[in-house]
Amino acid sequence: MMSPSGMQLPREELVRAYRMMCDIRHFEDSVHDEFAAGSIPGFVHLYAGEEASAVGFMMHLNDADRIASTHRGHGHCIAKGCDVKAMMKEIYGRADGLCGGKGGSMHIADLTKGMMGANGIVGGGPPLICGAALSAKTLKTGGVAVAFVGDGGSNQGTTLESYNLAKVWNLPAIFVVEDNRYAESTASAWSVGGSQLKRAEGFGMPGRKVDGHDFFDVYDAAAEAIGRARNGEGPSLVHVETYRYYGHFEGDAITYRTPEEEEQMKTQKDCLKIFSQRVTETGLLDASALEEVEAESRSLIEQAVAEAKAAPAPGPDKLLTDVYVSY
Amino acid sequence: MMSPSGMQLPREELVRAYRMMCDIRHFEDSVHDEFAAGSIPGFVHLYAGEEASAVGFMMHLNDADRIASTHRGHGHCIAKGCDVKAMMKEIYGRADGLCGGKGGSMHIADLTKGMMGANGIVGGGPPLICGAALSAKTLKTGGVAVAFVGDGGSNQGTTLESYNLAKVWNLPAIFVVEDNRYAESTASAWSVGGSQLKRAEGFGMPGRKVDGHDFFDVYDAAAEAIGRARNGEGPSLVHVETYRYYGHFEGDAITYRTPEEEEQMKTQKDCLKIFSQRVTETGLLDASALEEVEAESRSLIEQAVAEAKAAPAPGPDKLLTDVYVSY
Amino acid sequence: MSKKTYRQAINEALAQEMRRDPTVIFMGEDNVGGMGAPGEDDAWGGVLGVTKGLMPEFGRERCLDTPISESAFIGAAVGAAATGLRPVAELMFVDFMGVCFDQIFNQAAKFRYMFGGKAVTPVVIRTMYGAGFRAASQHSQCLYPLFTHIPGLKVVMPSSPYEAKGLLTQAIRDDDPVIFFEHKVLYDDEEEVPDDPYTLPFGEANLTREGDDVAIVTLGRMVKLSNEVADKLEGDGISCTVVDLRTTSPLDEDTIIECAEETGRVVVVDEANPRCSMATDISALITQNAFGALKSPIKMVTAPHTPPPFAPELEDIYIPTPAKIEAAVREVVAYSREVVA
């Protein structure tokens, strides 16, 4: 069964995809600036540059489908439909942030949207996704579950075990390896023995490699893998080649890669630019429509920052609550 | 570079191999009987049936080479040259057992022989073997390190991570997956997604599958993998197809496999019988030589049991010692 | 009401909850047994036969065997709990926690707090603990103090068949992650256990004996030993309260403090290693909150600061014995305090 290609998407769906990518980009750019200005605390990992990956997958998912994210979670969160203003408040540690200010950037989550959380533990997500996929299978919801994991995270035993468990239990699970070339300062060219696709084969799963800068390439691979899962045909792996624009975390001096490489990736492989080119050249959308989306997105994020700045911190009574459901 | 085949081994080496296999078989048969008679305590996992695997590898190793074993460790221990009488005493929990009676069957070890221990944790050994291989590499001893792991243990994240680490660090390590078809009651045909050889490929290692009932097949594959490691060419995986004659542990009612299967394996695939056939048919050894080895082996194990039974338990003062080198 | 073993009580609680609630599932290595194997389909019921017989009733969809991949399947139980199921996962021996602890203490335990109260993770992890089986250093540990240290986990320590059934039923119905510790030496213990389902509350200790002279605060298998000692000492005119903690998290601080205040003399009996243990936890709680009532030092009876040894002769003196408990009780009774005021 061939899934319809992303190039056949109706106009409003293309707008939705572009809007999500813009929201992510603006969100991350703003957080970058705000962090530099000292108004955001903690460890913050930005997804700018990788937007097409999250959006290419999430276009296929609904609230009943689940995802598990990584420490670099804002993009997955936005694409999965989490409230952007509540997200920004969370990153500022505010009382009405998505997690009441208790989680912050690394633990942002919204279970009602099927977003099972960013994760401070590299490789923390894939086992959880086996569980979400098991729920979908057992409760026959028709849902699927998607684990995002970095190139670095692809070497964690928890991830590798999950490949096997998903295969053996024939789960509706998809493992997306977002290979942005580095894990902190360490190159994936060095840290990954063998290859992502051969590993998929090693555990008996179909694997496919995609250009993560091209929304349409991601979209099509996602359609195939997710379709397979929905049909009860078990797990798949998708290897997404991508690039992060900022440092590993905010504050990183980025000594391990060259400015030339960054420059080249940003000018030649930017997923937003590639998307606009593809849709304008083929006449699917026109430039003015894209500009409008851009502007709306920018203003939403500006508002989100302004509201987050003005929002109150959680009161001291919140320190001791929410450890247990029943005490 | 072709390694010389096991069929070209000199007579005394063939005798040595057969002797080790006999020692293991008699050792395990005796422990089985003694356990059934109630004279051995604890959890005991026997290696009978799998002798050719341990011996086929250990023929290539010296005391400077290291191995890490599993819960099913007696065979590896004997083949690595540990004192058989001290081993038997250990299994009886005696004061002058190989580990002073503190370890027992599941923690039998002799570091002076390069035997880094049986292991009560499935998947416990492979990371340790990366370390032993790192020592060999860093200290330039020329040594190699071999991790034995079961089919069940091949699904443990610690094992899979170790494949990658050994590859990435280019370690002189060999991973031997002893696939005896079951992990406790669970069939490897079910629990292992993909295949052992494809997994090796997935992590960028050469892999080879051998008939673990045929000493010569194991010997040749071991030569290749160990030779590669000694030459600085990095890790390999060997998938050994084998069969355990007794239950998972002593006391197991073995409800999960059929008597027919057991019978067939014991009559048609016994590694001792296959070895004798091969060496007598080709005239490498004659039947009387083999019988002599057999008899010597049997009497050694009988002595070992008798001595272990008569040996004293550790004194109560031993409870608190050996936790630290310095207190 | 009928006699049931600890093993049967656990099996029955599981079966009854699975009947009551279709979202209850269970999983573990060889928990059904024989997966993919030519032999019987329901061969094992787990390595000590605790879940035997459930698969024929509830089927393979709700009774799952797993590969040996504790991080993946314990994590899967956690993830399933956060998405609508109520999984009971078996970590065969608690000694194996080291290959999957992250999914327990950083994921299950913290979801609710990190997500601002919006997560509910009703997972139960059943696990075997304790010495006495000659199973040596990596299959005889207690380790419940490690789980008790972690906020967000509930830790349950059933001391008998009756306790096991009621506490497991509660554990499965509870909306928080629960670690359920089964003592391997207790499986064949038998007592009267109601046939119908019932729950025993978390955070409410149970007084198995009431007395005036000394409070023995204890848990798990040590309750049985402590009761024996209390019975024996009764004959010698020393009257003991025995407090079965039932759960170490939540902890019934009030009952512990009350018993300490009533008796003024306390012995804590804990099978685990001594450092940062339940023994120290209880002692410190009492000293902080009932100091004025204390008439003697609080004595702790625990395993020593060593791994569990293999040799039976060593293991027998490794585990706290009735003789050691008795000696501790006699010592606190004999203690007479110089006045310092």
Place this chain on the structure above:
Amino acid sequence: MSKKTYRQAINEALAQEMRRDPTVIFMGEDNVGGMGAPGEDDAWGGVLGVTKGLMPEFGRERCLDTPISESAFIGAAVGAAATGLRPVAELMFVDFMGVCFDQIFNQAAKFRYMFGGKAVTPVVIRTMYGAGFRAASQHSQCLYPLFTHIPGLKVVMPSSPYEAKGLLTQAIRDDDPVIFFEHKVLYDDEEEVPDDPYTLPFGEANLTREGDDVAIVTLGRMVKLSNEVADKLEGDGISCTVVDLRTTSPLDEDTIIECAEETGRVVVVDEANPRCSMATDISALITQNAFGALKSPIKMVTAPHTPPPFAPELEDIYIPTPAKIEAAVREVVAYSREVVA
């Protein structure tokens, strides 16, 4: 002698031991940094720059970066230690122990005992702990009680640059597995530190203040806060001893008991969560061994039984503060015991 930061002190201890002993190596994620990357070869020196500069001197053979596979590389450090090297491995944050604990607590910690005294495993695991960085629930934990509970491990808690250099040097020379806890908030703290190598002994607590009224027993970063409180209270006529434990395993029981006996009043300050913690451990030790000398309850000042929160306003009240320590000291001083005898 010159001013050095905690970070520099650790770096210097490592460098000097690597010079002295060619079998010392180190490994960890990004511990050199930039492995396989086009940029600088010695870019990071670990995520907070602690090992920066060592690779150029000692080379890639002795300074190893690793994939993100903590079980494999911490286990490799353990295996290497058992076969002739003296590895120093970095577990970036102690919060990550959950993916590799088995290699630490079942392998490294138990080899010597299980193998009847025949193994020597001189591995050091350096790790970062503690709150104060707004790093939220999975990057701010203490967790040293979990390691202290395990027989066979040594646990080191340096409180200042001087302590860090001397204790790390000892850790590397020590033949047992050592978990070395570096507090992330202390890295930029500075004090006079000798330039030459020196060791500080394990199991010998350090009295940073001596006084008559109250003993504050504490460790790690809390030593600094406790010293501040002691200095302040000195002005108010309350004279405190401050006991820096230095190592929780081995524990200097004698000094703790002595200080408790001398003052009769004790406050334990522990940054970790409260249950089964060092706070309870110290309190229980004193109550068992120095009961007769106690004039007041032993108060514990700890984090609450919750994961570390993200919001700065919550994190600031999560961590024990000088104000809370002071209040506890004043409370034990004010306590007057009814005589019970």
